[in-house]
Amino acid sequence: MGWFLEANFILIGIITILMAFGTLSTKKVMRAAAFLLLTLVGVALTYLFLGFEFLMGIQITVYAGGILILFLFSVLLTGHEEFKMDLEFAKENIVQILISILLFFTLTALMLSIYGNYQLTGNELVLQAQTKGLTQDFSVALFSHFNYVLPILGVLLFSAMLGSVKLVLREEEL
Amino acid sequence: MESEIIYYALGVVTSPFIGSLILTIFAFIHYAKTHGHEETEENNHEEHEEHGLKYTPLENFVSTIGILSIFASWVFMLLLAIKFFTTEHHGAFLTTSYDFFGFPVTQNIQVGLLVDALSVYMGLIVTTLALLIHMYAREYMHGDKGYPRFFATFNFFTGIMLSLVFSSSFFELFIFWELVGLSSYLLIGFWIFKPSAAHAAKKAFLYNKVGDVALLSGFLILYKLTGTLNFMELPDKIHNLTPLQTALISVLIFGGVIGKSAQFPLYTWLADAMEGPTPVSAILHSSTMVKAGVYMVARVFFLYWQAHEGEYNFAGDNWALAVVAWVAAITALLAGLQALVENEIKRILAYSTVSQISYMVLALGAGSKTAAMYHLLSHATFKALLFLTAGAVIHVVHTNNIWEMGNLRKKIPKTFTAMLIGAIGLSGFPGISGFWSKDAVLATVYYSDVPGNKILFTLGVVTAFITALYTTRFIIVVFFREPTPENIERVEHAHDGGFFLTIPPLIMAALVILESLTFIPTPIFKFEEWLMEWLEPGVHAHEVALTLPILSAIVVLLGIGTGIYLYYYNYNILASLNQNKVIIPIREFIAQRYYIDKVLYWIANVPAMIVSRLLQDIDIKIIDRTIIDTWIVKGSLGLAKISDVFDQGIIDGIVNGVWMIALTLGRAFRKLQTGIVSNYASIFAAALVIFLGYVNFLIFIK
């Protein structure tokens, strides 16, 4: 039943890319944020396919529940400008569009050629992860071998929190 | 099991420090709140109604914390002692040690806790007495502005002494040795507004330092020769040393003891240290600071014994123990004589302490750790008791001079009872604790093979006589003699202190009696042999002839009788003795402390002055006038001219050229910076494309 998973993955990938394009091409910033939410959910599903369901949960909780709220709030606080991708836009930004397309091709070519090198040596890369019991392994590793990660994150997020609060408060409120 | 012992020991050592830490923080907050009101003599002696003895909340809090932390330490110590003495650990060491910082230079220098019979024995004495003295200090220090500061320092002092007792290496011991010096400095100079106290503190500190230099050099030589400082490893490594080296090291280490334990010629600081509050004197003399020296010698006794091993020939190298014994014997006699002529009650006790410590050191010099520790136990108890009661006496009559007191036995019966018991112990009255331990010391000296041991024994007996005499003297003068007319009023108003001023001395008196009962040698249990079994397993005591204790008892009774005769029944003889033309200069000589202070001052001062005068001349005439004024000034002027030319011409030119280049380039490149984020990002992305394309190209070629 490999084809079923493959087809699902391709479907979700295409939807994700379409949503990402929608994020950039839609008229209103608020809609862009909504499209971003769908993109993020798509990426989370990709993680599920890659065998990392824990990160799926984290992605949706943190990104969709946390960061996106920030985006929506700040969009509503900063006002939203109309924006449209049309022919005139393409004419103005022809160089930028070209650069992006070239970037896509070079990047894909690079990654696939590296993978190709892998194949030449006879070590074909296959998906290693098994879904069952994996969250446990991951958390054990997080608290044993990678035990410095969470403290560092704590300090980082705390300082980010303080910094953003300091930035947003007005002078007279301080 | 072992870990349990170590945890108990940790508890013993850390609890006073925890109390001290809390109190220190509290004291800082308190003094910050009261804006550091200067402590002065006026506001320090606030008179209070004795019946209305009320502790302020501050005092209640501070003393509770202080006493509780020491109590915790005491409980831990009891648990530790029970655990240690009920399990089989004859001579076994239990220790945890940590490498000190792991520097390559400090290899084998370790920090840890060493729990053996000696340290448990000593720790038991220290904690018990410290607990009682803390309780005493609760009332004694009542009304003092420095109450929090006192308890903080006091706890710190106790903790330091306990840490010293449980030290596992010379290095660690030295650290705490110095900290003992520091905290005694703080406590002796506790009443900072009194110039005499400040002076005494400085004196104690400096006299100690002289000895500490000897100690430091002693154990550094030891480290150089053996490569270790751990007490556990040293006994094995010591056999490789030559007798001369061992003896040298032993004598140098004994130098530290001379300073800290107040031996001849550095003992005069101890009497001046009486400027501190009475609880400080009590703890300083009974169990902590001055006993640290005795404890250290006992701790490294294998070193002295090693120096002593083999045939004893004075012409050869083995003279370490002899030095120890002779210094101790001389100190004992000199200090005893001095106690006989002193008038201040605390100073009498101080000189008595010096004399008694010398007994312990004498026992060590005669080769018996057991006898020394035996006498340490009995002396610690009754000396603490004597100081506490002396403090109580001073507290109620407000004077230090014994001739201004008199007939106090009916006014302060509880204090009198306690002090009498302590004095009987000190005098060595037959059957009381002091008698048995002193007897052990004298027997050890008599049977030892130190050169001149018979002379040492005689000196010891004479000192015993003097001890009995001065003890009787101050007891009679303070408690039995009628007071002089001008002092009657002062004495009339005296009465016993409050709960904490009377109960701890009474407990101590009970302890003295308990010890006396324990020390009586019976066929079933002999305390000395039991102690020897723990401290020096494998060594057996001499069979002591019955004549020695009888002789000692006779001498002591003689001393007491003389005292009673001289100071109570026939006071006229004493008066005529004081007028005697032969006695007066001797008396003056003793009262001036044999001019030791003056000699020491001369030794320290005169050579230094001569050398510094010489150096001053050299400095002014040769260095200032010749070298600096002529050579250096002219030379630097010439150099300055050359560098001026170099600076103006070459360096300025380079700098100017650089800024001109930067300006030109900046004008050219300024056009590139549009200030718009998107443009930068586009260029960045384009560069990324080019870079990735290049990498692709490389892979393709490969």
Place this chain on the structure above:
Amino acid sequence: MTAIPIEYPLILSSALFSLGVFGVITQKNAVRILIAIELIINAANINFVTFASYNPNADISGWVFALFIIAVAAGEAAIGLAIFINVFRNFGEINVKHLFTLREV
């Protein structure tokens, strides 16, 4: 579970990355630029997870890094948006084409 070839997630990630770069270099609204940056971060994250999942040595440091990146992205978004709100307060707009006070005019 072994069916998905490694090319698929790689192509997905490079497409997301290119779209993100496209957004960053063409958009005028600063919040949109930040959204595009989130896309780039997600693309990088997919790559981390992919290579960790396909690693024959079962090394999970890539996953730990992915977790780390998500948290860093949260901090980055908070700080960035705070800055934009401040910019909006001071300039009245957040169009990056008009914000060039650093340039010498």
Place this chain on the structure above:
Amino acid sequence: MSSPQEFFGNIADLIRGIPRDIILLLNRLPYVHLDPENDVRGVIVILMTAILAIYGLTNLLLAPWLERKVMARMMGRRGPVYVGKFGLLQLIADIFKLISKEDTMPMTADKFGFNLAIFMMGIATIMSFAPIPWARGVVGANMDIGLLYVFAVFSVFPPAMLLGGWASNSKYSLIGGFRAAAQLVAYEIPMMLSILGVLIFSGSLNLMTIVEEQYSNGWYVYRAFPGLFIAFVIFLFASLAETERTPFDIPEAEGELVMGPRTEFSGWRYAIILMVEYIHMYVNVILVIVLFLGGWDVIPVIHGVNYPEFLWMIKDNRLIQFLAFNVKIYIGVFFVTWVRVSFPRFRIDQFIEWGWKTLLPLSFIALGIVVVYAGLLVA
């Protein structure tokens, strides 16, 4: 069917067996080679989830009825009586009424956002049923990250609310959306912190494991007393706030904001929103029960007390477990209703302040107590 106590186990096995049989049948077709063990796992999960979700939804029809009845009795009214016996079918009648209404949308509304918000909320609520254990072995998807999954699904609500409020293009809706998002974010943190205590004891995010742990060692409400009890109370109030029930229904506050972010929705959209609201409440009650009140466990074990054999037989009976779980849910729903009737509404600033300044420190304290307790347990 061997005995009543195996009834539910057999049903679960039956559900698991059906797709396997179908695949074995399919394998008879040419060109089809399917592995009956691996390939049907996803299908089983979907099937079980669907069945249990449908059960939950039907069950849910009773919850609004119960709420209205209880409310009415507490207010001295009779509540719905006309449709069906005791008015049991009132909700169905309401749904039909709403669906058959005209489908209207404000002219200035943003169509995309307006619809997307509804769909997101609807899908997310139904998805949240997947990992809930109804009895031993009766679960839709037995996933390792069960709890995290539920929270992930719920975390879609704040953006959806805000999006719906914005898309309606009405100031009441927008302010309501703001309030809803702020409230959800503020109360998610104490909620998360209060479940950390549970996770310390269970050592797993899997809801099945959490319930099994409570089954053998006692419910979490009274363990590590009072640490987990405080956590329980915090979780209870935070989940009431999450579901925006009175007294925490600030976003919809009729007196101020008409209906909050839901103001402009009508017809079938309003029906979905009502359903979402009730399911959200329902699942939150279930979470409280699963995390703190023993889930499907019938008799709480007390440490050091030996129960006789028949009590263990009762505890092990799946039918009783299932029924007990349902009873607990109804008690929970009753409690929620009771709170709703009894308390007046908070003001928004009081409420947010209460969340950040009271519940958050309190949850830290509770967590500290649990950590100390667990540390003692380990030592």
